[in-house]
Amino acid sequence: MELFYNENLNANDESLIFGLEESRHLSKVLRKKVGEQIHVTNGKGLQWKGIIISNDFLRASLKKTKVTLHQIKSLPLHIAIAPTKSNDRLEWFLEKATEIGVSHITPLICDHSERKILKPERMKKILVGALKQSAQYFLPQLNPMISFEKFIKSYHPQIKLLAHCQKGNKTALHQIKNLNNEILIMIGPEGDFSDREIKTAKNHSFISISLGKQRLRTETAGIVACSKVATLREISKIK
Numbered sequence: 217m218e219l220f221y222n223e224n225l226n227a228n229d230e231s232l233i234f235g236l237e238e239s240r241h242l243s244k245v246l247r248k249k250v251g252e253q254i255h256v257t258n259g260k261g262l263q264w265k266g267i268i269i270s271n272d273f274l275r276a277s278l279k280k281t282k283v284t285l286h287q288i289k290s291l292p293l294h295i296a297i298a299p300t301k302s303n304d305r306l307e308w309f310l311e312k313a314t315e316i317g318v319s320h321i322t323p324l325i326c327d328h329s330e331r332k333i334l335k336p337e338r339m340k341k342i343l344v345g346a347l348k349q350s351a352q353y354f355l356p357q358l359n360p361m362i363s364f365e366k367f368i369k370s371y372h373p374q375i376k377l378l379a380h381c382q383k384g385n386k387t388a389l390h391q392i393k394n395l396n397n398e399i400l401i402m403i404g405p406e407g408d409f410s411d412r413e414i415k416t417a418k419n420h421s422f423i424s425i426s427l428g429k430q431r432l433r434t435e436t437a438g439i440v441a442c443s444k445v446a447t448l449r450e451i452s453k454i455k
Contacts, residue, residue, distance in 0.1 A: 300331065316439070373399065403438045
């Protein structure tokens with residue numbers, strides 16, 4: 217099933233006209249024909265099914281045939297991560313985290329951050345592409361970039377975890393209780409969190425966690441965290 221995206225789509229819309237990008241993808245890439253049915257989402261749980269009435273590559277149009285409003289099934293997982301210096305690595309994280317099922321992403325500016333400027337429009341485009349690829353109906357919330365200091369003082373869920381590389385007393389992720397609640401995991405930059413930041417996080421009741429024995433790149437740590445939480449939550453359903 218090919219899934220298309222339109223953030224302004226509503227359940228009561230009887231018709232839909234695509235912009236240039238989605239129109240071109242429909243007609244030139246997928247070569248969809250008039251009369252075929254496709255699925256569209258607004259990233260907020262809507263599955264809008266429509267029949268193609270025009271496959272013009274500049275302005276394709278659809279007529280509604282069925283609407284389904286999905287309830288979000290995955291539990292909230294918020295990854296606050298310091299963006300990598302490499303755009304490719306950051307985009308890889310955004311793509312894979314979306315496919316796995318992250319619900320919120322917050323870019324952090326830390327003491328050792330090498331990247332302090334982002335292009336939110338490009339980041340959202342990556343998220344939308346991953347959403348469509350994985351046939352999901354809820355787009356992760358991408359928050360504005362924020363400093364470590366401001367973020368640490370803002371409201372957070374009860375389960376708030378800090379993944380860092382320094383030695384010391386750290387809890388393995390699978391040993392954290394109540395993973396079926398809302399979770400926040402902070403991932404540091406390529407130079408890791410500073411001593412000051414780790415101390416500050418602990419003072420704000422963050423739990424230091426280990427993601428494994430290996431030293432992981434920032435983007436890899438983010439993906440491992442998402443994957444481990446998803447797996448542990450699935451296991452808990454079986455028990």
